[in-house]
Amino acid sequence: MPSRRRRVAPLRAAILAAIVALAALGAREARAAAKPQWQVYALRYGTLRDFPVADLVAGADTTRKLDIAMMFWLLEGPNHRRVLVDAGFYRQRFLDDFHPADYVRPSSLIERAGLTAGQVTDIIISHIHWDHLDGADLFPNARIWIQKDEYEHHINADGAPINSAIDTVDAAMLSTLKRAGRVVLVDGDDQEIIPGITVYTGGKHTFASQYAGVRTAKGTVIVASDNVYLYENLDRHVPIAQTLDARSNLAAQDRMRRLASSIRLIVPGHDPAVFKRFRGVAPAVVKIE
């Protein structure tokens, strides 16, 4: 009965193929489900009033002023992993110099997200400027992630600043944390440093400033920090005013658009509109989704 066998064989093959395809689909879904997803929050710890927009957006009208948001970001993941992107500032010298309005110490602000400072497990430092790095030592158990090139470009082996981009106290503080074994130097672009969190370079706000792509239930969120100061940079496709390489900054913005699941999921570093565009979950805390 060769003819019947010929008919059965293709049917059996088709069933087998379907089973294999279903199994593959199941495995893919299982893998996707196993990939950790994060919740992303922006926390506003203060405001700098009447900040010149021309210092943020290249070529902007020099008479324009904006009350800019001082913020950092909280990523909450599985297994009680709580990651900050940047840490704000708290030292008196900066408070005296910049007089932020509505200031809340970053370690107090995260209590509004239901956390204590000791529960923060990791801090990704986007760059070494005082308003992003200074608060790192408020979180006693956090491991600090910074680009190797960013660290080595700004801090020498004795913990002294190599150039004026970094404040002396912050250089000493980070160097002390490094000696205590709490600093991880990230080696370059496109590194998934924690499952579901990938850092990227090329924004060129500072020598090796980085930004983070975070996997969430709503897709990939890009925490740009100062590699994009304001939504205006993205909307008008204009580099940030303070960059070492305007072309690289624009290329990074283009890449963020490709990486983010939607352009609204790119979070700039100082735009007060972040706190209007997203849902508030506590005073000065919004959820990015």
Ligand SMILES: [Zn+2]
């Ligand atoms: Zn900043």
